[in-house]
Amino acid sequence: MIKVTGLTKDYGLRRAVENLTFTASKGEILGFLGPNGAGKTTTMRILTGYIPPTSGKVEIGGFDIVDKSIEARRLIGYLPETVPLYNDMTVFDYLMFMANLRNIKQAEDRVDEVLEMVHMEERAEGFVGNLSKGMRQRVGLAQAILHKPEVLILDEPTIGLDPAQIIEVRKIIQELGTEHTVLLSTHILSEAQQVCNRLLIINKGHIVAEDTPEQLQSRLTGSKHITLRVRCGAEDMVPVIHDLPGISSVRLMDENTLEFETSVNQDARPDVARAVISSGLDLLEMTQDTMSLEEIFLQLTRDDFPVLPQESVSASTGEELEEKEE
Amino acid sequence: MKNIWYIAKKEYASLFNSPVAYVILLVTFLTLGFFFWIEINYAVQYQQYVPSMSNTFSLLVFPLLFFAVPAITMRSIADENKSGTLELLLTSPVRDWELIIGKWLGCLFFFLFTLMVTLIYPLVLNTMIDKGIDFGLVFSGYLGVILLISAMCGIGVFISSLFNNQIAALFATLGVLILFWIISAPAQLFQGSVTADVLTYLSLTEHYYDTFLTGIIQLKDIIYYLSFTALTLLMANISIDIRRWR
Numbered sequence A: 001m002i003k004v005t006g007l008t009k010d011y012g013l014r015r016a017v018e019n020l021t022f023t024a025s026k027g028e029i030l031g032f033l034g035p036n037g038a039g040k041t042t043t044m045r046i047l048t049g050y051i052p053p054t055s056g057k058v059e060i061g062g063f064d065i066v067d068k069s070i071e072a073r074r075l076i077g078y079l080p081e082t083v084p085l086y087n088d089m090t091v092f093d094y095l096m097f098m099a100n101l102r103n104i105k106q107a108e109d110r111v112d113e114v115l116e117m118v119h120m121e122e123r124a125e126g127f128v129g130n131l132s133k134g135m136r137q138r139v140g141l142a143q144a145i146l147h148k149p150e151v152l153i154l155d156e157p158t159i160g161l162d163p164a165q166i167i168e169v170r171k172i173i174q175e176l177g178t179e180h181t182v183l184l185s186t187h188i189l190s191e192a193q194q195v196c197n198r199l200l201i202i203n204k205g206h207i208v209a210e211d212t213p214e215q216l217q218s219r220l221t222g223s224k225h226i227t228l229r230v231r232c233g234a235e236d237m238v239p240v241i242h243d244l245p246g247i248s249s250v251r252l253m254d255e256n257t258l259e260f261e262t263s264v265n266q267d268a269r270p271d272v273a274r275a276v277i278s279s280g281l282d283l284l285e286m287t288q289d290t291m292s293l294e295e296i297f298l299q300l301t302r303d304d305f306p307v308l309p310q311e312s313v314s315a316s317t318g319e320e321l322e323e324k325e326e
Numbered sequence B: 001m002k003n004i005w006y007i008a009k010k011e012y013a014s015l016f017n018s019p020v021a022y023v024i025l026l027v028t029f030l031t032l033g034f035f036f037w038i039e040i041n042y043a044v045q046y047q048q049y050v051p052s053m054s055n056t057f058s059l060l061v062f063p064l065l066f067f068a069v070p071a072i073t074m075r076s077i078a079d080e081n082k083s084g085t086l087e088l089l090l091t092s093p094v095r096d097w098e099l100i101i102g103k104w105l106g107c108l109f110f111f112l113f114t115l116m117v118t119l120i121y122p123l124v125l126n127t128m129i130d131k132g133i134d135f136g137l138v139f140s141g142y143l144g145v146i147l148l149i150s151a152m153c154g155i156g157v158f159i160s161s162l163f164n165n166q167i168a169a170l171f172a173t174l175g176v177l178i179l180f181w182i183i184s185a186p187a188q189l190f191q192g193s194v195t196a197d198v199l200t201y202l203s204l205t206e207h208y209y210d211t212f213l214t215g216i217i218q219l220k221d222i223i224y225y226l227s228f229t230a231l232t233l234l235m236a237n238i239s240i241d242i243r244r245w246r
């Protein structure tokens, strides 16, 4: 549904995005992650036809966003970063206005339906200007999904929402994502992990990684990190554990605690547990961390992190990280 | 095409959500009423004086419209731009020219409504004069004012598309309107030359005072106002385009 090739955008002399290439198909929820100023909003603005690209091509459902702008725009629902609302209109009138511009049949019924989806039916007759931030966000979302768009583009959709509403909105997005194509940007990494089928991490206008949340995690984590706690005598365990297969860099943290690394594709915990028990020690605790999405994000968007050509991202990021840890 | 109508309707409705519209209506009504009252009293004192709508129309054109038009058009696009709703309109399936014409039409509707309210003066006058007033004169006066407003609103919408700030748009529009009012003044310096003709031709008011106001309806004046309107709306369209490409 979305096909972006070689997208570049310059604001005057500043290059905001450079040579972005990605696609998103029907039934896919694509998450757009990146630090402030990475170019997420800029990309979305180009995708929705608000600003033209400096070079490159964007196709929405087969329509070029520059040459066949109106046809492409018909397919898009868009929630911009600054929620576009008319403060002097009532919520209902605002949505009716947008429904009319979208040429929706039985507009009133549809507006009622959407208001219910975002739990704003009680404020339908109230003025938009009197709404709280989260409510404004919800009305903005309502506007974006009015015409059941094939492509939904949401710029930080859950910002300012209370926890209950965040869950609601995520549910709406996930429902829509089964039949439509959703592109959303967010700074909440757990949200991206939970909602999206695929993540696109961009930094300084470049794509630095693109994969499913799970793949990103295992790809970047060269090893798993295990912390082991026993009741005294941890020191004696160091050589024992070191001799177990697949375990490296065993470190004694204090008299009760050990830390060591294992390779990703092996679970060493049963072996370790047996070794501890057979040595006659009491096993108190054993925890295994995989790299969190936050850590991955920080790794990928570090200033000195090399920008990799897209094909080789998967091959080389793992090594890059292993080198770091030595 | 329907989009033009939706946008015009919304623009018109939202004008009445701000006090500006009411202030303009009130000031227009009161000012015209006051001078209308003077006109009548004058006629009562000097029996040979025949009261007419001509002074009312002159007053309506200047200063009333010169201030009212910028105050109405200032927010049309500048405000959309500032509040981020322009991003919404420009990404919905609305063509740029539909947006521009809709905005212009919304402002025009407001003044048509204002003019309807002022219809009361010729009607009252008609009942006061035995043989009635010349409605041909009233018709041409109103037609001219409508055409003039159309061109002025064109300027206003165009200038509003250049700014993020409505106050900036207000004063810029006022400045440009005044420029097109006084532009014919230096014509006397170039008397008889082409320059004089061009300067006089460009003036917004030259096409009104000596013609429509005196009951003369000429095609060339109508064409002047209509092409003026078309040109300003075209420039507004270009301005939106440039805004996108920046």
Ligand SMILES: Nc1ncnc2c1ncn2[C@@H]1O[C@H](COP(=O)(O)OP(=O)(O)OP(=O)(O)O)[C@@H](O)[C@H]1O
Pocket: A011, A014, A015, A016, A034, A035, A036, A037, A038, A039, A040, A041, A042, A043, A081
């Ligand atoms: N209208 C503009 N004129 C000039 N530069 C701009 C404009 N809009 C964005 N930029 C620049 O382009 C770069 C990318 O900005 P963009 O808004 O796309 O970032 P973002 O990823 O959405 O960031 P955030 O997470 O803060 O929303 C930034 O360096 C920004 O300063």
Ligand SMILES: [Mg+2]
Pocket: A040, A041, A042, A081, A155
């Ligand atoms: Mg942004």
